Amino acid sequence: MVGKSPSMFFFLHKSVQWRRYFSREVKYMGSDNKPVISKKSLKQLFYNSMDFVIIDVEWPMGKGILCYYSSLADPTEANKQIDIIRQRALEKTNNWGKTAASDVKPYSEEELVKSVCSGQTVIIFEESQLMLTVSAPNTSGRTPSEPETEQVVRGPHDGFVESTQINLTLIRQKLHRKDLVVKSMEIGADTSTTMTYLYIDTIADKDVVKLFETKLEDVRDINILNTGEIEDYLEGSVYSPFPQLLYTERPDRVVFNLMEGKIALFADNSPSAMIAPVTFFSFFQSPDDFNGRVIIGSFFRLLRIISLVMAIFLPAFYIAVVSFHSEILPIELSKKVKLAINEIPYRPIFEAFILEVFIELIREASIRLPKPIGQTIGVVGGLIIGDAIVSAGLVSNLMVIVVALTAISSFVVPTAEMNMSIRILRFPFMIAAALFGFFGMAIGMMILTIHLLTLSSLKQPYFAPFIPLDTTRFMDIFLRSPYTKFHKQQKTFTFISKKKGRKS
Amino acid sequence: MRKVVLALLAIPSIFLGGCWDESQYKDVTIVPVMGITTSGGQVKEFFSYPTFHNDTISYTQSEGSGISGRSAREDANHRTMEALDFTHLEVLLVSSEIAKNELHEQLDMFFRSPRNRITSYLAIVEGDMEQYFKPPGDLNTEVADFYPELLRTAVLYSYITENTMGESVKILLDDTIDLSLPYLTINDNGIPTIEGIALFSHGKYTGATLKKQEAVLAGVMKKQQGKYTRLSFHWKERDSPITIEIINTRRKMKISNDRISVNYVINFSVVEFPNNNLNSKNIRRETENFLSAEIKKDFDKIIKKTQENKSDIIGFGRTVHAFHQKMWNKGDWSETYSTLPIEVNVTMKMKRTSIYD
Structure with missing residues (x-):
């Protein structure tokens, strides 16, 4: 032709x-x-x-x-x-x-x-x-608005959107550095998704970046539509209950983490950034801590650590006490406890499971419902059924207090993934407590600690600074130390160089 | 294969809960007050405990008898709805007959199981044990609540020195010091009352007691005081009552070969003295001298009484055993103590008049 x-x-x-x-x-x-x-x-x-x-x-x-x-x-x-x-x-x-x-x-x-x-x-x-x-692309999409799961009291109220370009703009606007490196990689055999990752060259550990790049290279031929899919390929142990990558939709959170030498990964058409490597304690930090004052930030950070302990151990502790170790109850309290549980027809473990399942049902139901109906579910579920279940004698009122307190504590954790992990973790502890009392809880605690110590995120220790031990960083984990104080920059986890920089 | 073996081990462990050392709190009855006595060569035990039904607490009593304390306990289980549980035992009442013979034997069972509470109070009661569980007078409260509160208050106000089961057995088996336990009787109104403290010698109740103010002073001599230690005297010369509160006590012991001399320096505050005029230095001096003399008199009385009963409740034997082996080796300490000349000196120091003139 x-x-x-x-x-x-x-x-x-x-x-x-x-x-x-x-x-x-x-x-x-x-x-x-x-x-x-x-x-x-x-x-x-x-x-x-x-x-x-x-x-x-x-x-x-x-x-x-x-x-x-x-x-x-x-x-x-x-x-x-x-x-x-x-x-x-x-x-x-x-x-x-x-x-x-x-x-x-x-x-x-x-x-x-x-x-x-x-x-x-x-x-x-x-x-x-x-x-x-x-x-000349069609630029229809959301405008950056505050992500619903990560709201803060004080601080910027913008959030990532589905377009990576806009997300990069949001980060660059906050971080005026020429050493902020943005790289991208096309992933997928049939469809193609652009994975964009960024890090600060002078702060990020070269080995970690290299490892991250090779890991991305390995999944080049796999069709990936979301960061959630790539998470499985990047994580060291997929079956661990703990997330080894931090998801966030907040630009300020990404900036804080980039300043700590971490890598952020965006997938096109996904509003969440994935941050690695992270430690266990990164999940307990909220941008509110950094924006709030020292005393207030420290108080809330401590509160979150306490809530973590409560969310995992409180129901297990209660079950262990009423089925094995009633002797530790204070005498003043013992009669009240006895009165509450005396006529419950079954073991505390079943009682706990009924309520836990009940609370999980309310939560799961209210997530997907429109807001006004979600509130109704909360009122009907929490107040009406909660009250009825006690007066019907199916569950003791003490158990309601314990489970409700646990549920509230588990929602205190500021990141959604860790939040869910912790909610799931309390079930094995409840079973261990129902079988062996405090002994079972102690064994469970040991297994959990060993697991946390061996876990890694991009080959970096997950439970730092406990392993490797660095007592000087404890202050930064449990409290929010003032910016005016010197902060050791955790550039690498091997602690070779000491640099002044933002604390974690 | 290994997986199958592991599964076979793991799955049955889920069903282990029932036959492990589980004891559901809802299936046991907590017993706060228990009494031991003997009748006709058998050990008889009384229990007072709350029962829970239809969201209300009511109190009941039950009893059991057997050849030993433990068998009496098992016997009582035959008659109670739920198993009796002694992990919350607050008060153990022991009849004076048992205390005179074999107190340690009856306490043995409490130390054999880790679930027993050995911080419960121990008290000696005079008379029929059943009366203490069904007092003739109106207590206005339940027996199960009455005794723990009674003894707790007595410790707080130094009427008795804190004597928990664990501490008591420690002293009971100690050669250098003798035990003293709270002594309860039923008064004219039919209400159980703390009479004073019962004196022990060689691990057995001597039958002698120290009365109320003496018991408080014995606590001062031992330097074991509760939160409040109050003593009242009548000052004849000034025709006025005087009540003091002891702030603290210092004790210095001098032991030579054949005698002990003890110096007490006691700081006190005045909590009642209608005669007043304490702003004058002379009156203060006079008061101090009066109280020193009074308290020395009382201390001497206590020492005399304990020596008569060969009961070294103050624990002079401890110092003697530690630093004066020669005296300790003279023979049995109780015998030595009963004949030892003990000289007491008391210096009272007024630290607060508690009023501003």
């Missing part, structure tokens, strides 16, 4: 000229090897999709085929850009196709699919086997 064109010679001549302009990129292909490019073949390439738009265009150098996905590209903006480029082409500017929003590449089906699928508008020049890609 191309070969029969009367203006073939003109085009051939032109293509030689073009070749001079783009000699670095374009490999001249003989006219015999040229692939057939027509509107029909292109439509077939995109499976005759309805939103695939294909139009013939006139260009100073000849005919071209313009195509784009109407669902991804913004045609008005694309027209504006194309006008500018056409003008440049008429004026015969050097490298006329290269502007901030466009590029000229040699034509290949693969490259075409990639560009069109990423929302670019493409003009194909079949004669010269080149294509002009114009970036």
Whole structure:
């Protein structure tokens, strides 16, 4: 078809000229090897999709085929850009196709699919086997608003959105450093997801970055749509109850962590950033601590550590006391406890399970319901059924207090993943307490501690600063020490260099 | 194969709970007050405990008898709804007959199980044990609540020195010091009252007691005081009562080969003295001298009484055993103590008049 064109010679001549302009990129292909490019073949390439738009265009150098996905590209903006480029082409500017929003590449089906699928508008020049890609994406999406799961009292109220570009803007606006490195990697064999990761070059540990990159490299051929999927590939032990990567939708949290030398990973179309390597105690920090005053921040941080202990051990402790070790009850309290549990028909462990399941049901039900109905569920579930279950004699009122206190404590943990891990962890402890009393709890505690000590996040110790032990950092973990004091920068976990920097 | 073995071990362990050392709190009855006595060669025990029914607490009593304390306890279990549990035992009443013979034997069972509470109070009662569980007078409260509170208050006000079961047995088996336990009788109104302290010698109740103020002073001599230690005297010359509160006591013991001399320096504050005029130095001196003489008189009386009963409750034997082996080796300490000349000197020092003139 191309070969029969009367203006073939003109085009051939032109293509030689073009070749001079783009000699670095374009490999001249003989006219015999040229692939057939027509509107029909292109439509077939995109499976005759309805939103695939294909139009013939006139260009100073000849005919071209313009195509784009109407669902991804913004045609008005694309027209504006194309006008500018056409003008440049008429004026015969050097490298006329290269502007901030466009590029000229040699034509290949693969490259075409990639560009069109990423929302670019493409003009194909079949004669010269080149294509002009114009970036004019359809920018519909949320505006940065405060994430609902990570609200703070004091501090910035913005949050990440589904577009990585906007997310990067949010971070760059907060962190004016030239050593903030942003890198990206295309992942996926059939679909392609851009994984963007960033770190501060002068602070982040080189080995950790390298390890992170090799881990990403390993999953290059796996179709990943969300950061949640890549989490499994990056985590050291998938079956551990503890999350080894920190998720956040707060830009300020990402900035704090980047300043500590951590790596943040964004997946395109996902509003959450994934931070690694993290320690166990990173999950108990809230941006509120850093913004609040020293005494207040310290108080709340201590409160969270106490709530962690309560959320895991309180129901187990109660079960152990009433089924094994009633002698430790204070005498003043013993009669009240006895009165409360005397006529409960079954063992405390069943009692606890009934209530725990009940509370988990309320929580699970209210998450997905619209807010007004969610509140109703809370009132009906918490107050009415809670009261009825006690008066019916199915569960003792002490158990209601214990389980409610535990539920509240578990919600104090400021990160959603750790929050869930802790809620699940209390069940094995309850069973251990029901079987063996304090002895069972002690064994469970030992297993948990050993597990925490051996856990790692990107090969960095998870339970730092306990292992490796660094007592000087205890202050920063349990309290929020003043910024005016010297802080040891945890650049690497090997503690070779001491630097002044932001504390964790 | 290994997995199967592990599973076979792990799964049955879930069902172990019932036959492990579990004891559901809802299935036991806590016994706060217990009494031991003998009748007709058998050990008889009384229990007072709360029962819980329909969200209300009521109190009941039960008894058991057997050849030993433990068998009497098991016997009582035949008649109670739930098993009796002694992990919250607050007061153990022992009849004077048992105390005179075999107190240690009856206490043995409490030290054999880790679930027993050995911080419960021990008290000697005079007369029929059943009367103490069903007092003729109106207590206005339950027996199970009455005795623990009675003894707790007595310790607080130094009427008795704190004598828990664990401490008592320690002293009971000690050669260098003798035991003194709170002594209860039923008064004219039919209400159990702390009469004073019962004196022991060689681990057996001598039958002699120290009366109320003497018991308080014995506590001062031992330097074991509760939160408040108050003593009242009548000052004849000034025709006025005087009540003092002891702030602290210092004791210095001088032991030579055949005699002991003890110096007490006692700081006190005046809590009642209608005669007043304590702003005058002379009167203060006079008061101090009067009290020194009074208390020395009382101390001498206590020493005389304990020597008569060969009961070294103050614990002179401890110092003698530690530093004066020659005197200790003279023979049995109780015998030595009963004939030893002991000289007491008391210096009272008024630290507060408790009023501003």
